[in-house]
Amino acid sequence: MKRFSLILIGLALGTLLLAQQPHHQKGMLMNKSGYNNSNRCNEMGFRNYRGKDDMCGMRMIDQLDLTDAQIDKINDLRKEHQTKIVELKADVSKLQIDLKEANRNTDFKKAKSINDKIYKKKGEIAKKRIELNEKIFNQLTEGQQERITTLKKYNRAK
Numbered sequence: 001m002k003r004f005s006l007i008l009i010g011l012a013l014g015t016l017l018l019a020q021q022p023h024h025q026k027g028m029l030m031n032k033s034g035y036n037n038s039n040r041c042n043e044m045g046f047r048n049y050r051g052k053d054d055m056c057g058m059r060m061i062d063q064l065d066l067t068d069a070q071i072d073k074i075n076d077l078r079k080e081h082q083t084k085i086v087e088l089k090a091d092v093s094k095l096q097i098d099l100k101e102a103n104r105n106t107d108f109k110k111a112k113s114i115n116d117k118i119y120k121k122k123g124e125i126a127k128k129r130i131e132l133n134e135k136i137f138n139q140l141t142e143g144q145q146e147r148i149t150t151l152k153k154y155n156r157a158k
Contacts, residue, residue: 063151064144064148065144066140070139074136074139077136078132078136081128081129084128085125085128085129088121088124088125088128089125091121092121092122092125095118096118098114099111099114099115099118102114
């Protein structure tokens with residue numbers, strides 16, 4: 001009976017894990033006609049928290065009518081950004097390992113110092129995200145910038 005119960009529980013957990021879908025997928029714009037639209041709002045600093053196809057989640061990139069050159073430049077900016085972010089996150093992970101070790105050894109002075117370094121790195125990550133949004137915004141024409149500002153206000157009002 002125990003064996004049957006364990007198998008049943010294992011199957012139920014396996015089904016739940018397989019049925020879950022990621023909340024979002026990281027994607028990049030590919031080209032004007034066939035870009036990956038899995039995470040369009042995040043690419044411009046927008047997030048659709050409601051999970052609906054609203055003004056932002058539906059066609060943010062389509063509404064901006066980006067040129068191929070703009071799409072290529074945005075792709076390059078995002079690739080460069082992602083490379084830097086991966087490096088910073090790796091640094092944070094290493095520091096977190098050091099922090100755990102310092103806490104195990106009751107070296108609290110060192111733990112505090114490491115903790116400060118972790119949050120400094122996390123601050124750098126946040127600043128780099130803002131810088132990416134600024135660089136992308138600067139790639140847009142004046143009309144596109146006005147449009148994106150309007151769309152941001154619309155999404156905030158919801």
